[in-house]
Amino acid sequence: MQTKAYAAQSGTTPLAETVIDRRAPGGSDVAIEILYCGVCHSDLHTARAEWPGTRFPCVPGHEIVGRVTAVGDAVTRVAVGDFAAVGCLVDSCRTCASCGEDLEQYCEGPHGFCGTYNGWADGSGENTYGGYSAGIVVDEHFVLNVRHGEQDLAAVAPLLCAGITTWSPLRHWGAGPGKKVGIVGIGGLGHMGVKLADALGAHVVAFTTSDSKRQDAFKLGADEVVNSRSAEEMAAHARSFDLIVNTVAAPHNLDAFTALLRRDGALVLVGAPSSPHPSPAVFNLIFGRRAIAGSLIGGIKETQEMLDFCAERGITSDVEMIAMQDIEDAYERMLRSDVKYRFVIDMATLKA
Ligand SMILES: [Zn+2]
Ligand SMILES: [Zn+2]
Numbered sequence: 001m002q003t004k005a006y007a008a009q010s011g012t013t014p015l016a017e018t019v020i021d022r023r024a025p026g027g028s029d030v031a032i033e034i035l036y037c038g039v040c041h042s043d044l045h046t047a048r049a050e051w052p053g054t055r056f057p058c059v060p061g062h063e064i065v066g067r068v069t070a071v072g073d074a075v076t077r078v079a080v081g082d083f084a085a086v087g088c089l090v091d092s093c094r095t096c097a098s099c100g101e102d103l104e105q106y107c108e109g110p111h112g113f114c115g116t117y118n119g120w121a122d123g124s125g126e127n128t129y130g131g132y133s134a135g136i137v138v139d140e141h142f143v144l145n146v147r148h149g150e151q152d153l154a155a156v157a158p159l160l161c162a163g164i165t166t167w168s169p170l171r172h173w174g175a176g177p178g179k180k181v182g183i184v185g186i187g188g189l190g191h192m193g194v195k196l197a198d199a200l201g202a203h204v205v206a207f208t209t210s211d212s213k214r215q216d217a218f219k220l221g222a223d224e225v226v227n228s229r230s231a232e233e234m235a236a237h238a239r240s241f242d243l244i245v246n247t248v249a250a251p252h253n254l255d256a257f258t259a260l261l262r263r264d265g266a267l268v269l270v271g272a273p274s275s276p277h278p279s280p281a282v283f284n285l286i287f288g289r290r291a292i293a294g295s296l297i298g299g300i301k302e303t304q305e306m307l308d309f310c311a312e313r314g315i316t317s318d319v320e321m322i323a324m325q326d327i328e329d330a331y332e333r334m335l336r337s338d339v340k341y342r343f344v345i346d347m348a349t350l351k352a
């Protein structure tokens with residue numbers, strides 16, 4: 001099926017309109033007309049070949065919300081006309097231990113999981129094309145139900161990456177009532193981390209380097225806001241956190257945060273820096289049995305749980321809508337952190 005899309009043809013050419021081929025839906029496939037697609041930092045890194053392994057043409061986008069237009073005979077969970085979503089992965093081996101535990105993002109099969117775009121980056125299968133397009137065809141297992149109202153759909157899109165990436169560590173490390181949880185960096189991921197940790201009932205502390213974000217962080221649900229450049233403000237929270245989720249993708253000194261963990265606390269990294277963080281101070285970890293860990297998006301089952309939780313509580317992202325044609329401007333603004341807090345593409349502008 002010929003489908004309109006926006007693609008980069010190389011790491012140095014701007015994204016532009018093109019036509020891609022989508023497979024006709026098979027028995028377990030769901031065809032979705034894409035209504036909205038969030039803009040993730042990974043889109044930019046991949047389209048500009050800043051990470052190794054980009055296959056061109058590259059059609060980014062893994063925060064997809066749309067309407068089901070066709071389903072295969074074996075599909076049971078969605079029907080034509082339903083709203084549906086697709087996140088960061090569209091396939092995995094489905095037989096390994098991780099897939100068996102609904103943790104497809106950690107698939108241990110020979111090729112790992114298949115990304116929604118730039119999938120099978122090891123070259124083992126056909127390239128996949130993401131949400132900067134008019135439609136997508138995805139196996140039912142990797143399609144999410146959307147139970148938010150129609151008016152919320154654009155603001156639901158970023159839940160599919162920014163939302164689940166913060167939700168998964170919050171759940172895994174037990175964020176909830178009686179727990180003190182820090183969120184480092186108040187951007188696309190961090191603003192969702194604050195909202196979700198707050199909704200889960202934790203005492204939430206937002207860390208930012210800009211005082212201008214202080215009031216916003218309170219509005220998002222933070223109980224306290226700390227300027228991480230202030231040694232005094234940081235010291236006031238020494239040895240007090242159960243969990244700190246760090247969304248910052250730029251290399252920085254992690255010791256300032258491990259020192260804030262209580263005994264057995266964890267600093268969980270979800271930002272992917274282009275060069276390594278400085279080596280952490282081991283004594284900070286030994287004295288207090290503290291941990292530094294990482295976490296990658298979330299599995300399909302967990303993503304559905306997060307979407308349902310958000311639908312029940314009326315939680316969405318704070319978004320700024322853009323036209324598909326403005327994507328390069330949006331990338332430049334994203335690089336300057338000039339967005340509150342996620343760009344979402346109105347895909348009607350591609351179809352027009
Ligand atoms: Zn993403
Ligand atoms: Zn697997």
